[in-house]
Amino acid sequence: MQAFRVDDMTCGHCASTITKALKETDPNARVTIDLGQHLVMVEPTEADTQELSNAISEAGYTPVPVEAQTLVAEPAKRSACCGCCG
Secondary structure, three states, rough: OOEOOOOOOOOOOHHHHHHHHHHHHOOOEEEEEEEOOOEEEEEOOOOHHHHHHHHHHOOOOOOOEEEEHHHOOOOOOOOOOOOOOO
8 A cells, every 4th residue: 555645635625636636547546535634545556656646746736655654643734725615
């Protein structure tokens, strides 16, 4: 599994956009989003970590790869939104 912290993913629209970008890169990948902790977890079938990271970046977000052991970290508090929710 590949995991990314995406602190600028703040709402359901953001999560949907990232999921779509990842699925376009690796159609059979399993994507799990933890919006509260700003985590994107991917079980890829074709793409490598760099390709997945590039897909998230090209969708307009800032992915930071994280190790599985760090996934219980305290979530970042953010008040900004992508502007699509209201």
